[in-house]
Amino acid sequence: MxxxxxxxxxxxxxxxxxxxxxxxxxxxxxxxxxxxxxxxxxxxSQTPSSPTPRGDGLQADSLQYTAQTFGTDRAPVTAEVPATWKATQDGQRPRFMDPTGVWQIRFDTRGSSKSPERQVSDRERSIKEKQLNVLSRDNGTLVYTYVDDTRGPRMGLSHWISTDNGESSALEITVGGRPQDEAALRAVLDRATKTLQLPDNRPN
The missing domain is CATH 1.20.5 (Single alpha-helices involved in coiled-coils or other helix-helix interfaces)
Incomplete structure (x- = not known):
């Protein structure tokens, strides 16, 4: 016990x-x-971050191009645009934008009785963006910068093409990006202009 x-x-x-x-x-x-x-x-920690554009600007020699057709069935238009820029709008006013949304090119195929010079003047007066600064307005091309509330400093190049010696405008091409992208934006605009084919298949 x-x-x-x-x-x-x-x-x-x-x-x-x-x-x-x-x-x-x-x-x-x-x-x-x-x-x-x-x-x-x-x-x-392994979740990938979203891609961001390079701070020193878009590089012209990094771009590859592909032909895109737009307009209407009766009046198709073809031009080359950067291959990775996808259509976000089609028809007579197509827009192609890069995946990050920083750069874009758009076309307006509706034409106008106004000359390219008149189009440049009218566009300059119509822009209501903050801190608008027109850099040049030569040869039917308006080059300008402004400040966007969301995206910051921006640059635009708008070019009008005539097929009747400047009497009217057959088509408008506008490219957009940032001021540090100017060289590449000019290259994109130049490529689209040189490869442009209007309904009669004549490049302009």
Whole structure:
């Protein structure tokens, strides 16, 4: 028969055993949670960031081109645009934009009785953007910069093409980007202009 002293000792040992078991369970749970947290952290840290344009500007020699046809079925127009720029609008006023949304080229094939010079003057007066600065307005081309509330400093080049010695405008091409992209924007505009084919298949 156990004496009161032995009974007390057994109860103490039993309490210690339960305590160790509970502590081990808590430690295992916390360790599992920590493992889950570390696993989550690893997944988050491996999430790729969105591509961002180079700060020194779009490089003209990095662009490859592909022919795009737009306009109408009865009066199709073809021109080459950067291959990775996708159509976001078609028809007579198609627009092609790069995946980041920084650069774009658009066409207006509807034509106008106004001369390219008149179109340049009218467009200059119609632009309502902040801090508008017209850089040049020569040869039917308006080059300008402005500041967009969301995207910051921007640059646009609008060019009108005539097929009747400047009496009217057959088509407009406008490219847009940032001021540091000017060389590449001019290259895109030049490529589209040189490869342009109007409904009679005559390049202009």
């Amino acid at each position: 156990l004496t009161p002293r032995h009974q007390a000792l057994l109860m103490t040992l039993a309490g210690m055993t339960v305590g160790v078991a509970v502590f081990g369970t808590v430690l295992a749970i916390n360790s599992h949670r920590d493992d889950d947290k570390r696993a989550t952290d690893v997944v988050v």
